[in-house]
Amino acid sequence: xxxxxxxxxxxxxxxxxxxxxxxxxxxxxxxxxxxxxxxxxxxxxxxxxxxxxxxxxxxxxxxxxxxxxxxxxxxxxxxxxxxxxxxxxxxxxxxxxxxxxxxxxxxxxxxxxxxxxxxxxxxxxxxxxxxxxxxxxxxxxxxxxxxxxxxxxxxxxxxxxxxxxxxxxxxxxxxxxxxxxxxxxxxxxxxxxxxxxxxxxxxxxxxxxxxxxxxxxxxxxxxxxxxxxxxxxxxxxxxxxxxxxxxxxxxxxx
Amino acid sequence: xxxxxxxxxxxxxxxxxxxxxxxxxxxxxxxxxxxxxxxxxxxxxxxxxxxxxxxxxxxxxxxxxxxxxxxxxxxxxxxxxxxxxxxxxxxxxxxxxxxxxxxxxxxxxxxxxxxxxxxxxxxxxxxxxxxxxxxxxxxxxxxxxxxxxxxxxxxxxxxxxxxxxxxxxxxxxxxxxxxxxxxxxxxxxxxxxxxxxxxxxxxxxxxxxxxxxxxxxxxxxxxxxxxxxxxxxxxxxxxxxxxxxxxxxxxxxx
Numbered sequence: 112x113x114x115x116x117x118x119x120x121x122x123x124x125x126x127x128x129x130x131x132x133x134x135x136x137x138x139x140x141x142x143x144x145x146x147x148x149x150x151x152x153x154x155x156x157x158x159x160x161x162x163x164x165x166x167x168x169x170x171x172x173x174x175x176x177x178x179x180x181x182x183x184x185x186x187x188x189x190x191x192x193x194x195x196x197x198x199x200x201x202x203x204x205x206x207x208x209x210x211x212x213x214x215x216x217x218x219x220x221x222x223x224x225x226x227x228x229x230x231x232x233x234x235x236x237x238x239x240x241x242x243x244x245x246x247x248x249x250x251x252x253x254x255x256x257x258x259x260x261x262x263x264x265x266x267x268x269x270x271x272x273x274x275x276x277x278x279x280x281x282x283x284x285x286x287x288x289x290x291x292x293x294x295x296x297x298x299x300x301x302x303x304x305x306x307x308x309x310x311x312x313x314x315x316x317x318x319x320x321x322x323x324x325x326x327x328x329x330x331x332x333x334x335x336x337x338x339x340x341x342x343x344x345x346x347x348x349x350x351x352x353x354x355x356x357x358x359x360x361x362x363x364x365x
Numbered sequence: 366x367x368x369x370x371x372x373x374x375x376x377x378x379x380x381x382x383x384x385x386x387x388x389x390x391x392x393x394x395x396x397x398x399x400x401x402x403x404x405x406x407x408x409x410x411x412x413x414x415x416x417x418x419x420x421x422x423x424x425x426x427x428x429x430x431x432x433x434x435x436x437x438x439x440x441x442x443x444x445x446x447x448x449x450x451x452x453x454x455x456x457x458x459x460x461x462x463x464x465x466x467x468x469x470x471x472x473x474x475x476x477x478x479x480x481x482x483x484x485x486x487x488x489x490x491x492x493x494x495x496x497x498x499x500x501x502x503x504x505x506x507x508x509x510x511x512x513x514x515x516x517x518x519x520x521x522x523x524x525x526x527x528x529x530x531x532x533x534x535x536x537x538x539x540x541x542x543x544x545x546x547x548x549x550x551x552x553x554x555x556x557x558x559x560x561x562x563x564x565x566x567x568x569x570x571x572x573x574x575x576x577x578x579x580x581x582x583x584x585x586x587x588x589x590x591x592x593x594x595x596x597x598x599x600x601x602x603x604x605x606x607x608x609x610x611x612x613x614x615x616x617x618x619x
Binding site for chain 1: 429431433448452453454455456457458459460462464466467468469470479480483484528529532
């Protein structure tokens with residue numbers, strides 16, 4: 112193949128026009144094989160997965176905290192509100208409002224150019240920004256899951272003498288997780304694709320690799336199609352894995 | 366029969382009248398309980414009857430503070446039932462719900478062991494042994510390791526009763542334990558409750574099963590319009606109803 116590529120570039124230099132098949136091969140070779148460029152894609156996939164994982168963990172952590180604070184606040188009985196909880200609830204509400212009310216791209220740029228403008232580790236800054244963004248959405252998903260659990264479960268737990276926190280942890284949350292898993296899987300897939308945004312702040316993930324190659328070869332089609340295909344395959348793999356995981360969790364429903 | 370286990374004085378409960386955020390007007394007020402005084406003695410089997418909406422379930426739920434009373438006082442074994450003592454009171458005051466409220470993500474045996482273990486009332490072996498004993502008593506030893514969903518309504522309610530018993534309570538509150546059951550399953554649950562009554566445990570039962578009230582209880586309380594209208598032994602109350610509303614109620618029920 113290398114020999115064929117060399118022959119084609121000789122032809123091109125001498126001013127001959129390549130036919131359709133030759134042209135495709137030439138561009139394909141340039142996009143993936145020349146100078147072992149496929150390694151850059153693999154590296155990009157690695158970073159993409161790492162960023163997704165970091166952002167997801169951060170998102171679920173933040174989202175769970177926000178959801179628990181908000182549910183605990185809303186479940187207080189009228190007339191006996193805890194001011195400390197009220198304070199944290201207000202913070203959580205500001206957080207979800209601001210994050211959900213501004214574009215992700217703007218948040219990314221603010222994170223990299225205003226808040227962490229001295230950091231050179233763009234990938235991690237991007238992961239942080241994505242995690243904070245995801246947390247706001249995850250919190251609403253988890254809050255919905257917690258509220259969807261039959262109120263009788265809380266009453267049953269409390270009537271056995273368990274306190275609010277224990278009932279939440281051992282009875283409500285395990286049931287909420289199962290209800291929430293499909294939506295959380297969806298969020299995970301969105302996050303995986305949204306990692307491509309951190310290219311704009313210089314995060315070195317998959318799309319960044321493709322752009323680098325595009326800039327060197329002046330040829331967009333193969334790198335972009337290649338990247339699209341890789342994202343698609345990744346998403347399909349994770350959808351399949353999530354489906355398996357869900358079926359396992361659903362054991363007790365049968 | 367002189368050991369007073371529950372002392373209720375001037376208990377009132379009003380729903381509504383709260384001003385929610387964003388609403389101009391407070392929600393409409395509804396006086397459900399209008400001053401209830403009653404003493405329950407150890408070993409009493411009390412049936413609460415009355416037309417629907419008369420406040421019998423609300424009264425029962427006020428006793429273990431699943432509903433917060435608007436006024437009056439409740440003393441359980443000499444301890445005021447308030448927010449500070451509620452968890453310790455509930456450990457000694459079991460509750461059986463109309464809709465069973467078993468924990469669907471746990472097996473039957475885990476349902477029974479959960480609270481005694483978490484509250485450190487029993488260690489693992491003791492809780493497990495007690496659970497086996499109770500399962501044998503309710504006739505469901507073979508169901509120890511299945512999930513509640515796979516059981517019939519009657520079986521679920523028997524497990525719910527076993528779960529309440531696993532805490533070794535001094536009082537059990539039954540909130541319409543047979544109302545959500547198919548007619549053919551009512552018998553097995555009532556039979557179990559009858560056996561329970563003969564062991565001398567104190568029971569408060571909200572029920573529409575007049576046969577059960579007549580046979581098993583030693584006191585029947587007729588609640589109407591938020592007040593206790595009659596409190597008599599069953600023979601007296603059923604054969605010689607004094608209150609005109611009770612007469613009308615019984616004529617419809619029997």
